[in-house]
Amino acid sequence: xxxxxxxxxxxxxxxxxxxxxxxxxxxxxxxxxxxxxxxxxxxxxxxxxxxxxxxxxxxxxxxxxxxxxxxxxxxxxxxxxxxxxxxxxxxxxxxxxxxxxxxxxxxxxxxxxxxxxxxxxxxxxxxxxxxxxxxxxxxxxxxxxxxxxxxxxxxxxxxxxxxxxxxxxxxxxxxxxxxxxxxx
Numbered sequence: 001x002x003x004x005x006x007x008x009x010x011x012x013x014x015x016x017x018x019x020x021x022x023x024x025x026x027x028x029x030x031x032x033x034x035x036x037x038x039x040x041x042x043x044x045x046x047x048x049x050x051x052x053x054x055x056x057x058x059x060x061x062x063x064x065x066x067x068x069x070x071x072x073x074x075x076x077x078x079x080x081x082x083x084x085x086x087x088x089x090x091x092x093x094x095x096x097x098x099x100x101x102x103x104x105x106x107x108x109x110x111x112x113x114x115x116x117x118x119x120x121x122x123x124x125x126x127x128x129x130x131x132x133x134x135x136x137x138x139x140x141x142x143x144x145x146x147x148x149x150x151x152x153x154x155x156x157x158x159x160x161x162x163x164x165x166x167x168x169x170x171x172x173x174x175x176x177x178x179x180x181x182x183x184x
Contacts, residue, residue, distance in 0.1 A: 034113040043108055044168035052167035053101040056160040060097050063155040064089050071148030081145035083136075089149075093156055096129070100160045108170035115165050126157045 019027075019037045044052075068084045083089060100122070107121070108114040130153060136146050 034111050034117050036112055037110050038112050039109045040112055040114045040170035042171050044105065044170050046105075048168035049101065049105055049164075052104075052163045053098070055167055056097050056101060056163035057094060059159040059163060060093050060156040061090060063159055064093055064152050067148055067152050067155060071145065071151075075142075075144035075148070078142055078145040078148065081142055081148075083141075083145065083149055089152065093152075096156060097160050100125075101164065104164045104168065112171075114170045118165070119161065122157050122161050126153050129153050 065086070068089070071081075072079050072084065078084065103121070104114075104118060107118045111117045130150055133146050133150050133153070136149070137143060
């Protein structure tokens with residue numbers, strides 16, 4: 001007999017909402033990645049998320065500008081590299097940071113270990129975002145210029161992750177509270 005997933009809230013679940021993957025083939029996978037559909041307690045306030053977003057945007061754009069200036073200084077042949085134009089990298093930086101800043105409160109609501117989940121998601125997303133840079137290399141763009149672009153991705157990830165978890169922190173489940181003690 002199929003199990004009804006949304007029938008009654010589980011009183012043992014602090015969120016009051018049932019786990020939508022409970023009893024399905026996805027449950028072990030979600031559990032492995034600490035997606036337990038129990039909000040971290042306490043949740044970051046919207047004001048703190050907004051402040052963290054502002055810091056992440058300003059910090060990421062500043063890191064981009066510093067890296068572009070350093071790239072031009074270290075690799076003089078990249079002075080006219082098209083992707084070093086502020087408008088070119090700024091719009092992509094802003095879009096990426098805003099997506100990450102929207103994702104953070106979502107992650108805090110679906111996991112009791114949001115920093116664990118968010119760090120790993122940030123690493124995966126950063127790796128995926130390097131693919132367009134690899135494409136630029138394949139197209140014959142300046143390897144030195146592309147190296148700077150790749151470095152910018154890492155800087156944006158570090159700035160954004162730290163702004164969110166430090167300015168808009170969410171609670172974490174204590175170690176040993178029904179989950180593995182290793183981060184593996």
